[in-house]
Amino acid sequence: MRWRPSRILQVFVALIVLLGFLALFSSDDDIVIPQGGKVMKNIKSFIGTDERKKWDPFGLGLSSDTSMSENNIFKADQNHGAAPVRTCQPILNFAFVKTHKAGSTTLISILQRFGYTHNLLFALPKRGDVFLGWPYALQPGKHVLPLQDGTMKFNVLVNHAVFNKNVVSSIIPDNPKFIGVVRYPLTHFKSVMNYFQKMLIPPDEKDMYSMMERIVRFADNPNYYDGYNDKMKNSTDPLFHVRSVTRNFQSADFGLKSADMADPEKVKLFMDDLHETFPFLLVMEYMHESLLLLKRRWCWELADIMFLQKNVFKYQNKADPIPTQTANKLLDWMSIDVQLYHWSNATLWKEIAKEENFEEELSYYKSINNLVGAFCKADVFLLRQQGPDGKFKIPPLEIAASKWMAPLTVELEDCKDLMRFEMAFTRMLQIAQRPDLFNEDYYYKGADGILKFKEPMKPATPVRSKFSAVKGLKNMPPANVPPRKN
Template identity: 25%
Template sequence: MLSPQRRQTREQPVSSLTSCVGRWLCSRRPSLWVLLIILIICIAIQIFVAHQTGHAKLMGPQHLTANKQQLFPTLQNILESFDPEILRGTQSLETLRKNRTADSYNRRPQDPVLSRQVDKMVPLETEPQSEAGKLSLVGLLLTKLDNKPRLDLSHSLVPQRVGTYLSEDTEQRLSNSPSPSSPLKAGGETACLPKSHIVFLKTHKTASSTILNILYRYGESRNLTFALPVKRQMQLFYPHFFAERFVEGAVGRNVKEFHIMCNHMRFIKSEVAKVMPEETFYFSILRHPVVMMESIYTYYKSIPVFRKSFSMDNFLDNSLRNQVSTVSTNHYAHNVLAFDFGLENNVTADSSDLEERARRAVAAIERDFQLILISEYFDESMILLKHTLCWSLEDVVYFKLNSRSEGSRQPPLPVTAEKIKRWNALDWRIYLHFNATFWHRVESLIGTEQVKREVDALRELQAKLAKTCLKDGGAVHPAKVKDVRMKPYQSGKAVIQGYNLNPLTDIQMRNKCQKLITPELQYTKLLYNKQFPGFHD
C-alpha cells in the first residue's frame, strides 16, 4: 500500500496531464462533439445487432416467420415485371393472401379425380384469350414462388378476375363472422344453441346426397319435421321454381312448423320463406365446375342434349359453336349451379354481360345464404358446418353416398377443362368467389390449426364407425350389395356404389349404421311414412 506522500507524488503528473488535455479539448470542442456523437451511434448499432443475432438463435425455427417479410420485395419485383394489362383490376396483396389460404392449409381434396388431375391442369397458351380468360395474378405468383403441386384446380386455371366479386359488403360481412373468441362455455366451446330450422339447397353432383343424409339423421333423431315433397315425390318439383304448394302439409297448415328443407329444388327465397320460419339458417354446397361437369355428363347421359353427343368434347364443341338452348332437362348441361340457385343460366364466356351477371349472381347468393360449402374440401366443410350450426362431431360424421366407382370416372383433359369453363362461365365465377370466402370464414371462425385437429378427429371417428359398421370396411359395387333395400339408384353411365353391413347384435348400433348407409330415395320414403303415417297416393 502506498504512503500518502507517495500517492501525492504520483497524482501531480496526472493532474497536469488532465489540465493539458482539457485545454486541448476546449480549443477543438465543435468537431470533437460531432465525433463523439458518431461514436455513440456506432456503439449502439453494434449492441442492437448483437442482441438481435442472439435473439434469432434463441428463437430457432420460429425466427423463420420474420423471413416472410423478405417476400414482399420479391413480390413487388414480380408485379413490376408483369404487363400492366395483366395487373389491371387485380386484387391487393392482402386479398391474394386470403385466396391462398387453401394452399397454405395442408389439406387433402375429397375428390380423387381432382387430386389426380391437378398436376396436369396447366393454363393453355396456344392462343390469345379474352380478359376474362387470362391466367390470374394469383396463378402467376404461385407459379413463380411455389413449385409445390396444386391441391385444387381453382388455382391452376384461374381467370384474371378472381376475387373481383369480393365486394366491400362481403369483406365487412365476413369480418363480422363469429370467432372462437366469442363467449365461451366452461369446456372452452363457443356458447351457442344448436340450430334446428335449416334450409339446405341441394345442388347437383356436389356430394349433396351425403349432406342430405346428415340432415335426415339429425332431424329424425330429434323428431324434427321435414318439408317433404307432396305426393311422395323425391324432389320439390325440380326444375320448376319452388312454390309453397310443393311441400306436403304446407297449404292449409296441416303441419304447424317445419324444421328442415333439403330436397332438390330450384330456389326462390320468397316462396321458401312462406314455409320456413324467419330465423331459418340457409346453406348450400358448390363443386369445381370442371370436375362437376364430367360427373353430370356421366350421370345424366340420357338427357337429350347429352344423348346426341358421342363425347363431352363433342357436346362442348357444338354448344360453344351453336349456343345450345337449355330447355326441358337440358338445364343440367349448362351452368347448373346458377340454375339451382334460381338464376338464369344462358350465359357463356363470350356473353357481353357475363361480368355484370356474375356480380349479380354472387350478390343474390350472399343475400340469401349464410354459408356456402366447397365439395373439394368436404371434411373441412363439415367442421365449418358443425361450428356454424353449433352441432357436435357426431352430428356431422358420414359415409359417402351416391358416389361413383373409380372405374366410371373420366378426368377431363386440360383442353376440355378450358371448354367447360368457357361454357359454364357463370358457374366458374360463382365457384371462385365462394372458394375464397370459404377459406376466409374457416380462418375467422375456427382457425386453420383447430380445423386440422377437428378434421383428424372426424376422420378417426369415421374410421372407427367404418370398422364397426361396414363389411370389408368401405363401399362396394352395386351388384355386390346384399340387402336389396339398400341398393342405390343407378343413372346414366355412372356406377353408384353401396354398402354392406357387418352383422351386429347391438340394436342401437345396428340402427345407427343402417341410417348411415341408407340411400337418399329410401330414406326419404322412410321419413315420409313416419311423418305422414297412413297416407296413400
C-alpha cells in the first residue's frame, strides 16, 4: 500500500518529537570541557580548581566552534514538586553588548523575547536595520527611535551598539544592569574571517586560497590585510569607532577606542572599568552555564532563557586547529581580546562556584531546552509544509512543575518567538512602540526562519501578536516623518 504524503509527514514529525523525549530521559551525565582535550566528568570536579584559570584552548578547533555549547544530554530531574516561589524582583532594565560573531544573535533572541512578553520599552534603531549607530559611537538623538511622546526613557537596549556606560544610562535611567558575551579569540577570528571576507580579501586573491591558508597569510601580514578596508581604518570622522574587525574586535564593541589599543595605561583603565561595570560576562563556549547564572542573578525564570541556536554557519576549515605558529601571531594581534576572554572565563566560573545546586539545575535546564527545541522544530516544520490552515496539528507540549520551574506549556506561537531572528523581532518591536510610523506591512519575515508561504498569518492574540502577511521588505520611513493623523 502506498503511503500518502500526509502519512509520511505525520511519521516524520512523530520521530522528531520522540527523539526529543528520549533526549529528556537520557542518562548521560558527562560534560565535555575543552581542556587540552580532556573530558571532565562534572562541573564540581572542575570549578574552584587552578585548572580553570590555566585553561587555554590554544590552537585547538574547539567543539564550540561547531556547536555553540555542549550537545550532551542530561537526565532530567524527575522529582516533580511544587513550582519554585520567587522571593526576588526580576531585573527589567538592562543593556546587552552585542559583540559580533560571538553567539549574540541567539542571545538577543532571548532578551528581545523577554522584553516583549514583559511589555518593556526598547531603544530601537531609527533606520531599517539592527544597528544603533554601530560602527560609530552611540548618539541617542541621531541613532535611537524616540517613543511616541518624543521621550527617550527605555528599559532595554540590545541591538548592535558601541558600548558606553554613560550614554546607555542616559536613556535607561532606572539603574540598568549590563551584560555582554565574549568568545575565545581564535575561533572568533575564524568566524570573522568567514563572515567579513569581502572586507579582508583583496580582489586579486579572491578564490585563490582555502580558509586556513587565508588565516595563515593574514597572520603573516595582518596590517596589510586588515588595512585593506580603507573605509573603516582611514575614516576622518572622530565618531567612527570600530576601525578593525580583526584586531581586538570584541574589545572595540565593549567601547575600547582603536587609538587607545597601543597605550597600556588606557587599556588598563578600560579593563578596570569593564570589571566594575560587568559583574560577569556570558561566555559563548559555555552558553547554558552562562545563561543559567544570568537567570539566577537577574531573578528570571527557566522559561525565559530557553533558546534555539541562530546564525551557526558552516564554512571551510571551521573545526580544524590553527597551526601553532600562526595562532601565536594572531593572539598577539588580538592581545586585548585575549585579556578580556581570560578574565570573563575565570569570572564566570568563580561566580558559578558561589551557587548552590547549580549542576543539578543545569542538567534539568539543558534537558528541557533540548526537549522544547525538538518540539518546536517539529511544530514549525508542519507550519512550513501545511500553512496556517493545515489539518494535522501537534498538541501543545506540557511540562510538569519541578523544583526548578513552574508548569510550562509550549505552543506554536511560543515556538515562533523562539525561532524569530533579530531583524524580524526588531521590526515587530518598532511596530508595537511606534504605530504612528510603522504598520504591519513593514514587518519583515524574509530571514525569519518561520514562514515560507505567502498566505497571511492570523494572529492568535490581537493585542500582542503582529504576524502580518509576507509582503517583503518595505522602505524605512524617514526619521522625521510626522505622526500619522487618525
